[in-house]
Amino acid sequence: MYKLVKPDPSKNLINDKGLRSDGRRPDELRSIKLQVGVLDNADGSAYIEQGKNKIIAGVYGPREIHPKHLIISDRAAIRCRYRMAPFSTDERKHPAPSRREVEISKVIREALEPSVLSEYYPRTVIDIFIEALQCDGGTRCASIVAASLALADAGIPLKELVSSCSVGKVKGHVIVDLYDLEDKYGEADLPIALMPNHNLVTLIQMDGKLSKEEFDKAFNMALEGCRKIRNLQNDALKRKYKLESDTENSKDSKEEVK
Amino acid sequence: MTILAQKKQLVIPGELVAKGEYDPDLNVYKDGENIYSTMIGLFEYQGSRISVVPLKHCYFPFVDDIIIGRITDVGMSGWSVDINSPYSAMLPVTEFGARQNYPRKRETTQSLRVGDLVKAKIIAFDRSRDPLLSARDRELGKITGGRMIKITPSKIPRLIGKEGSMINLLKKESACSLSVGQNGIVLVTCNSPKNEEVVVELIKMIEHEAHTQGLTDRVSEVINRKLRGV
Numbered sequence: 001m002y003k004l005v006k007p008d009p010s011k012n013l014i015n016d017k018g019l020r021s022d023g024r025r026p027d028e029l030r031s032i033k034l035q036v037g038v039l040d041n042a043d044g045s046a047y048i049e050q051g052k053n054k055i056i057a058g059v060y061g062p063r064e065i066h067p068k069h070l071i072i073s074d075r076a077a078i079r080c081r082y083r084m085a086p087f088s089t090d091e092r093k094h095p096a097p098s099r100r101e102v103e104i105s106k107v108i109r110e111a112l113e114p115s116v117l118s119e120y121y122p123r124t125v126i127d128i129f130i131e132a133l134q135c136d137g138g139t140r141c142a143s144i145v146a147a148s149l150a151l152a153d154a155g156i157p158l159k160e161l162v163s164s165c166s167v168g169k170v171k172g173h174v175i176v177d178l179y180d181l182e183d184k185y186g187e188a189d190l191p192i193a194l195m196p197n198h199n200l201v202t203l204i205q206m207d208g209k210l211s212k213e214e215f216d217k218a219f220n221m222a223l224e225g226c227r228k229i230r231n232l233q234n235d236a237l238k239r240k241y242k243l244e245s246d247t248e249n250s251k252d253s254k255e256e257v258k
Numbered sequence: 259m260t261i262l263a264q265k266k267q268l269v270i271p272g273e274l275v276a277k278g279e280y281d282p283d284l285n286v287y288k289d290g291e292n293i294y295s296t297m298i299g300l301f302e303y304q305g306s307r308i309s310v311v312p313l314k315h316c317y318f319p320f321v322d323d324i325i326i327g328r329i330t331d332v333g334m335s336g337w338s339v340d341i342n343s344p345y346s347a348m349l350p351v352t353e354f355g356a357r358q359n360y361p362r363k364r365e366t367t368q369s370l371r372v373g374d375l376v377k378a379k380i381i382a383f384d385r386s387r388d389p390l391l392s393a394r395d396r397e398l399g400k401i402t403g404g405r406m407i408k409i410t411p412s413k414i415p416r417l418i419g420k421e422g423s424m425i426n427l428l429k430k431e432s433a434c435s436l437s438v439g440q441n442g443i444v445l446v447t448c449n450s451p452k453n454e455e456v457v458v459e460l461i462k463m464i465e466h467e468a469h470t471q472g473l474t475d476r477v478s479e480v481i482n483r484k485l486r487g488v
Contacts, residue, residue, distance in 0.1 A: 043316075062316060062344040063344050064344060064345070064346060073386065117287075117296055120318075121318070122386070123345070123385075123386075124345070152298055155297065155312055155313075155316065157271070157297055158271035158296055158297075159271070159272060160271055160272025161272055197289075197294065198289075234270060238268060238270060241298055242268065
């Protein structure tokens with residue numbers, strides 16, 4: 001359950017031993033659990049738990065586009081909606097779409113667009129829906145990780161998966177994968193999305209201040225974090241489809257027993 | 259010149275499958291020297307052609323494909339048809355009903371209504387226009403009976419088999435008539451309900467185990483057990 005961390009940000013964010021307020025080392029990611037194909041009705045879906053973040057992503061398409069004026073004649077349009085559940089934060093979030101949600105929807109769409117081979121399906125649309133069930137900082141990065149898996153699960157051709165991770169600064173220390181408290185009381189936050197094979201950064205935002213040296217260090221830490229997450233994504237995807245072939249094998253052996 | 263995956267190995271988008279002078283075929287792309295997969299699927303190569311057979315994808319229309327579709331709208335000059343793909347197809351009145359020997363009805367609703375199934379051929383499709391269908395052939399036209407099964411379009415070639423070996427085996431042994439749409443819809447028409455059950459089961463089995471070895475043997479084994487009662 002929630003352990004109340006006293007809002008005494010200047011002291012508690014990093015201790016004498018160099019550990020963060022949740023006990024992680026500066027270069028340590030939160031524990032991540034990924035699951036692919038969690039929804040039956042969407043064409044593709046994925047679920048991510050990153051620390052206390054819980055996010056589910058569903059993808060439909062390519063399908064016919066409505067309204068028709070949104071048609072792009074040489075490729076598929078991509079629409080993305082990020083939404084926070086009213087119960088996702090400690091104070092109830094009003095269910096109407098907020099400015100923040102609209103912004104995050106847009107940056108997630110733009111982070112995923114370079115990976116999708118949308119020119120294979122002109123005049124269609126790919127819809128991505130992301131529901132943040134529980135939020136604890138870094139949800140835009142976690143959403144990108146889940147949405148990219150959901151796209152692959154839907155059978156949409158991709159150049160590669162997109163991985164994402166945030167970095168930032170608290171009390172002068174550069175740290176990776178900020179959670180809510182560090183995000184709020186820290187000095188800087190820098191979410192990054194990466195296509196590792198192509199060495200392509202598809203999302204980079206920053207609030208707060210970093211010196212040039214700190215930025216370089218933070219940026220490299222983020223790339224490292226993205227690559228770690230990428231391995232987890234690969235495993236999650238293979239796990240799902242390996243599982244399918246495994247159940248087939250066990251079914252076969254059962255039939256033989258009969 | 260190296261191939262980095264084995265035949266029928268599971269690959270995922272962005273996975274490096276080969277390096278060097280190979281020809282990228284379906285569902286792979288080349289970036290400099292490297293060839294990557296774009297889909298979750300099974301790796302295949304023949305000579306220098308590298309491809310990935312997807313486990314799940316949507317049907318992309320090709321000219322000359324025979325498909326089975328459902329009427330979604332009736333217009334003055336034709337019908338809109340849902341062909342299980344991102345594009346809805348158009349079947350003009352002039353392309354329907356040539357084999358009827360009575361004069362064509364004046365109202366389009368009198369020959370096909372919303373919800374009816376048709377077997378048709380794609381006569382035109384390109385990236386800028388929706389597919390155009392024709393049902394003016396002997397085996398084409400309105401479907402009046404049978405059972406419809408949906409399978410992943412990428413498994414259709416396996417269901418048909420080499421030069422139709424698999425589908426002919428099913429037809430011969432079950433005495434059912436099977437018509438296969440390239441868009442993943444299969445129509446089974448049988449006289450005996452028992453045989454129909456078995457055929458449906460077999461089609462599902464072929465879809466599930468499309469990538470496994472010795473599938474034809476296992477299919478004939480099930481046929482032996484369930485249809486011939488051996």
